[in-house]
Amino acid sequence: MSDMPKVRGRLTPGRRLSELTWLRVGGPADWLFQPADLEDLSAFLRSLPGTVPVFPMGVGSNLIVRDGGLRAAVIRLGRGFNGVEIDGNRVTAGAAALDAHVARRAAEAGLDLTFLRTIPGSIGGAVRMNAGCYGSYTADVLVEVDAVTRRGELKTLRAADLQMAYRQSQLPEGWIITKAVLEAPKGDPEKLQTRMTEQLAKRDATQPTKDRSAGSTFRNPAGFSSTGRADDVHDLKAWKVIDAAGMRGARRGGARMSEMHSNFLINSGDATAADLEGLGEEVRKKVYDSSGITLEWEIMRIGEKLISD
Template identity: 50%
Template sequence: MKNKFSQLNKFNINLPEVRGVIKKNFELSRLSWLRVGGPASVFFQPEDEEDLCFFLSNLDSSIPIFVIGACSNLIIRDGGIPGIVIKLGKNFSKIKYNINDISVGAGCRDSYFAQICAKDGFDFSFLRTIPGNIGGAVKMNAGCYGSYLSDYLIGLTLIRRDGSKFDLKASDFKFGYRTSSIPDDAIITNIKLRKNRNDPLMIEKKMIEALDNRNVTQPIKDLSCGSTFRNPIGRSSLGNKLDNDHSLKAWKLIDDAGLRGYKIGGAMISKKHTNFLINTGKATAKDLEDLGELVINKVKKNSGIELIWEIKRVGIT
C-alpha cells in the first residue's frame, strides 16, 4: 500500500482553485462498474464547463489527466490512476430539444436519456440497455441492435488538455466499430444528436424487448463491463458494409476454446455469456486482466484468431 501511494504521489500537484469538488487519493473502485481498481491521485468533478476550462488552463501541463464516465467499459488497475481523474457531474446532464437537434450533456446516463426522449417521441431505444454515460458512448461509439451513437451524432463540444473549448462537427472525427478518433486527453462536455422521431408506444415496446432480451442472454446482474472482446468482424457504423457478416462471434471462439466458467482468483468467464468477464465478488483488476489475457492466448491456440480487448485497461499495476 505504501509503495502504491508513494508512486501516485510523485506529482507534487499544485491545484488551481475551483468551484467543483476535488478529492485526493480517491478510491476509484467505488465508481467502477467492476468494483475494482486503485485510487486516483486527484479526483476532480467540475462545477461547469467554465470551471473545467479554468482548472485545465491553470494545471501544470506535465500532469496527466483521464476522464471517466460511468466506468462501465474500464478495468482500472489495482495501482490506480496517477494524475487527475475527471468525472462530469449532474450539471453536465441536461437534455434540451432545439429546433434542429437534441443537445445532451456528456454526463447524462444513456438509459435516462433514452427514456426521456421516448416520452417525447424521439427514438434512442438502443441506448436504453447501455449502462454508460453519453460522453463514454460517443468516445466508444457505443451501440447495439443495429444502431450506433455515431449514426445520430451531429456535433460535440470538446475541451482540450490546455483548457480550450471547441464546438466541432461529427464529420471532424472518424467513428468505427467501438472506436472513435476523439483524442484521449479531450473531454466531451456536450453533444448534439439528430432528432429520430417515432411513436412513443413503439419506442417503449422496443425498450422493453431490449431489456427482456438482455436479461435472457446476458449476466446483467453480475459485475461486468459487457462484452470483453470485440467481435472479430463487426459492423462499421460508417457504411453498413460489414453488417451482414456476424459469423465470427467472440463468445463462440471463447466457448470453443473450453473457457466457459473458467476462473482466475475472483474473476470468471460467465457461464451465461462467454464474452462477459465477471467479478464474482473478490476479484482484483489483476485477476480480471490476467483472465482476459489467458482467453486471448487460448483462443489464438485453438482457432488462430487473436481477440482484441473491447474493455479499456487503464492505470498502473
Template identity: 50%
Template sequence: MPQPRGKLTPNAPLAPLVWFKSGGAAEWLFEPADADDLAAFLAALDPQTPVMGLGLGSNMIVRDGGVPGVVVRLGKAFAAVEQLDDTTLRCGGGASGILVSSKARDWGIGGIEFLRSIPGTVGGFVRMNGGAYGRETCDILVDCEIVLRSGERRVLANADLGYTYRHSSLPEGTIVVSATFRGFPKASEDIQTEMDRIAAAREESQPLRSKTGGSTFKNPEGYKAWALVDAAGCRGLRRGDAQVSEKHCNFLLNLGDATSADIEALGEDVRARVKAQSGVELEWEIQRVGVAK
C-alpha cells in the same frame, strides 16, 4: 493543483465508482462545477499531468496501482437532456443512456432506443462510438462539445471524429461535455415497445446483476467474440475470483474479491486460448487504465 469551483479530491478510491468494484485510487478526482470550471482547471493544470474521463465505470478495468494524474468525473451539472426540435436532443456528457433514451421516447424521437442498452454516459458513447442492437453513436451524432487537455473548448461535427468500430479519433485527455443527437419522428408507444424488447433481450442474455465490465472483447470482422470464447473452452474459466461468465462468455465477472490484475490476466488467458484454437486475435473493448500494483 489549480483551485476549481468544483470538487477536487486527492487519493480518491475508484473501485466504488466502477462496475468491477476493483482497482486502486485516482491521484486526484475532479468533479467540475460546469464546463467553464473544467476548461479553466485544465488550462491551469501542469501540461505534463495526465487527464482521464470517467463515466459510470461500466467498460473499464482500473488497475490495482491506481490512476496517476487527474480523473474527471462529470456529475449532475452535465446530466441534462433538452429537446432542440422535433428530432434533435442536446445531452450533457454525464447523462446516462437510460435517461437519453427515455427523454427521446417522451418527445417522440426514434432511433435513440439502443442507448437504453448501453450502461454508460454520453461522453463515453461519443468517445468509443458505443453501440448495440445494430446501431452506433455515429448513426445519431450531429456534433459534440469537447474540452481539450489544454483547456481549449471546441465543437466537433460527426465527420471530425474519425469514427470506426468502437473507436474515435478524439485526442487523449479530451473530455466530452455535451453532444447533439438526431433521430426521427416515431410514436412514443412504439419507442417504448422497442426499449422493452431491448431490455428483455439484455436480461435474458447478459449477467446484469453481477460485478462485470460489460462486453469484454470487440467482435472481430466476420465473427462474434462470445462464440470464439465459447469454442475455445473458456465458458466459466476462472482465475481466483475472476470468471468468464457462464451466461454470456464475452463478459468477465468479479465473483467476490478478484483484483483488477486477476480480471485482466483472465482476459489475457482467454485471448491466448482463442488465438490457439481459432487463430483469431481478440482485441479488448474494455478500457484498461492506470498502473499495476
C-alpha cells in the same frame, strides 16, 4: 502536489477508483476532479500543470483500473453536465447523461434513440467508444460534440472530425467531451417504449445483468455489414470463439467468464484488477490457439500494475 488549481467543484487526492467502476477494482488516482460546471472545468484544465496527465471518466461501466492506480487527474462529470434538451428531431445531451435516460427522454418526444436504452454508461462514453447495438451506432445519429481541450479551450467538433469507427473514435489526448448533439429519426412514442421494454427483457434473459461486470469484454471479431463497415451484426461473435476455446465459466482468482454469456468478465466478489485482466489475456491466448483469431479488448484497461502482479 501543492500547485493544483483552485476549484469550485470537488478535488480529491488519492481517491480509490474501485468505488467508481462497475467491476469494483482499481487503485487510487492521484487526483479526482468533479467540476461544478463548464467554467470550473475549463479553468482547472487551463491552470493544471502540463506535466499532469488527464483522464476523463464516465460512470466506469467499461473500465478496468489496474491495482496500482492511475498517475493522473481523473475528471468525472456529474451534475451540471447531465441535462437533456429536445428541439425538433435533435437531442442535446450532457456528457454525464446516462444513455438509458437519453433513450427514454427521446422516446417520450417521439424520437428513436432506442439502441441506447440497454447500453450501460453515459453519453460521453457512448461518443468516445461509438457505442451501439441492434445494428445502430452513436455515429449514425451524432451531429457534433462540445469539448474542452487540455488547455481549457472550448471547441465544437463535427461528427466527421471524430473519425468514428467500430467501437472507437479519435479525440485529442486530454480533451473532455461535455455534451453531444444527436439527430434522431421520428417514431411513435408507444412503439418506441414497447421496443425498449422488449430489448431490456431480451438483455436480462441473455446477459448476466445481476453480476458485477463491465459489459462485453471483447469486440466481436472483425466482420462487415452490408454497408461495408466493421460491424457487430454478423455471425462471428466473440462468445462463439470463446466457447470454442473452452473458456465459458473459466476462472482466475475472483474473476470468471460468465456461464450465462461467455463474453462477460465477472468479479465474483473478491477479484483484483490483475485477476480480471489476467483471465482476459488467458481467454485471448486460448482463442488464438484454438481458432487463430485475436480478440480485441472492448473494456478499457488503464493505470499501473502492482509490482507483485
